[in-house]
Amino acid sequence: MKIVFLIRSLNQGGAERQLVTLAKALKKENFNVTILCFYSGGILAKDLENTEVKLISLEKQHRWDVLSFLWRLYREIKGLNPDILHGYLDSGNLLATFLKPALPTTRIFWGVRASNVDLTRYSWLSRVLYRLECFCSRLPDLIIVNSHAGQAYHLAHGFPADKMVVIPNGIDTEKFKPNPNARTKIRSEWGIPANTILIGLVGRLDPMKDYPTFLKAAALLCQVRQDVVFVCIGGGLENYAREMHQLANQLEISEKVIWAGARADVPDVYNALDIAVSSSSYGEGFPNVIGEAMATGVPCVVTDVGDSAWIVGETGIVVPPKNPEALVKGWLVCLEIDKIQIREQARLRIVNNFSIQKLVAQTKAVLWLKV
Template identity: 40%
Template structure:
């Protein structure tokens, strides 16, 4: 059995955290044992892993620089757990994984994971910039750097971040779990009291400037000026009426009767399947947006901004617009809303076919496990 020790920044509700959970949930239990260290607390994903009888350890760091106490705990875990392979997730997790290898006996192989694109280093906070540059400086010591997006690989290599091997492993999805569902559509529409004659456009993702919720709302405001049969669903951490910025934007744009702010939900599969159109409006730094793959798997047509690998993900099954351009986003949405239901359905079916062919969780897990086997021999 090969013991993989994953080191990740935190285990909250994020794309990297979700991908780690899926990888562990679908791994070959006859060949691999997975153990996780979170630099911060347990989080929602950590709690789920524990209920699935996975080993999860936390350092309970706060955001910012680690404490000596956390470093000592990391050293002790490195020696106690005796990993065969160490895998870092995200910039801070990568540095901590490098440190684990210094503490561990036998200098096990080290994999790093880069989960975002990097349009401009200057966009990052000063501490994050330092961590990214530290990644670049140490990357020649890393056995493999795994990116989830081709554009991310190109951008980081231009910065000097290049391990002994660099490769892209796209995010994967459970295409049986994320699938078309007339029942989910009916259930969500009944909950929100949305008539069948109204079209539902959704943006699912945590509240963060890079996700550009404001731009999405500006596009929505443009659409409702000449359409009364469209509503906009938004969900994710911080995406609720208790968010003062969202509340202000919705009121300023006169969208209160057209927008649903649902916050964190545990029925994302149902929300996604209930949509007529899914949107990824990210302005920057997206690598491989999970919400795009999930929507495609549910046969929901997508409009995405040209950030990270979003354009490549949808291929010819979706619509791509420039980031940070609400008028273009509104124009693309209007084009899809203007299609017949049959035309949107055909577009959605093509999206699902691409998701099943290219982005199944089995394919992703197989690619990671092939990398583990190559490094373990």
């Protein structure tokens, strides 16, 4: 079976990482897999090197490079003539649908990765694209959603129930696993003593991740414990990053916060943590960072957004969003739990419920059913 994924870019991000993981796994199952990217480059493109997944860049130059871009897209898709054209995220979904008339024998799939999106925080183009996505949602042959929360949100916005199926993300439990040497290496790099508690937030610098709640909770915890340090791992919006640095200064915790930026060695970074945090206030579907941290054996304290509570189950702490006081209480409770037991339980939950093998098995079943 020939499947083509259509996505804007392969820059660092949960949806992009999941696509790369799925594409490589499907290729091993003898699918003919191609990824079409609007833009060239992207840090995750390196993960496809030395694989048989074909990566094609459409070399889009900028937002308003439209006509030549559409011609290149049409030419590539006609040449590939896939059995399935699988959009990923809003722009990929919409373009896949618009190509349907030129691909009469190709099935069109959408990939939906978010829930409860606060569109007021995004550009006018994002708002237009989402409204258009809602309007066109009856046109694809199948809509794959990676979370139950995302399914409920999109159903409420007019998406057809009979075309939606939930397939949770899959976590590479061989890549994300406990590694004491990595823990020592990263903590040494950051100057973190062995007996210091390291609490980390892995996520791009974006309002959705609600860094202010994380930083305010950090300031509150520093009032009752001195043996804690916090790390923020991820790149993102420069203006937002500047605001967060200023907030840390205002809260007088700058010396307690490490701004690590985007990292390529994320599995090693997880190993350095004592607690992983997801403080998001909206928009999450299936947050990869929670599953990855748990697979590494790191207990998680998460806000009740998207499917976060379902992912951690009984192995982590769930708190309401936008509530620094609740987040601090969650950290304190987590620190009192038996560390060895909770680490083992967290990893086992991912291995048993959210493995790549499960992702591939569910995806294959849907692909063969619809072709």
